[in-house]
Amino acid sequence: MPNILRLIVLPMVLGGTLLAGGCATKEDVQAAQAAADMARARADAAYDAAQSAGQRADQANAAAGQAQQAAQNAQTAAQSATASAEQARDEAQAAQQREEAARAQANRPTRLARGERG
Secondary structure, three states: OHHHHHHHHHHHHHHHHHHHHOOOOHHHHHHHHHHHHHHHHHHHHHHHHHHHHHHHHHHHHHHHHHHHHHHHHHHHHHHHHHHHHHHHHHHHHHHHHHHHHHHHHHHOOOOOOOOOOO
């Protein structure tokens, strides 16, 4: 008897549940498929946008690296120019001092020994 109940009652209960809950119509399945297709298309578009954003981020990173290298090169050039300017200033000061010393030497009266005439 328990086997008969299982074989007859259980399928009837399940069948009644399915009938009471209703089955999906063809239109319901098509609407669900359309919604799934739309969700898939949106997911594909989001994936493509994410890949594009990743590529742009890579390009921006490369450009930033190049800009950093250019800045380092410019800083090195500026330091070199500063050193050259300081050296030129020092040489100009030394030349000015030599010129002043030469003028002082030229403006100094010549000393004559006794008996010499100037």
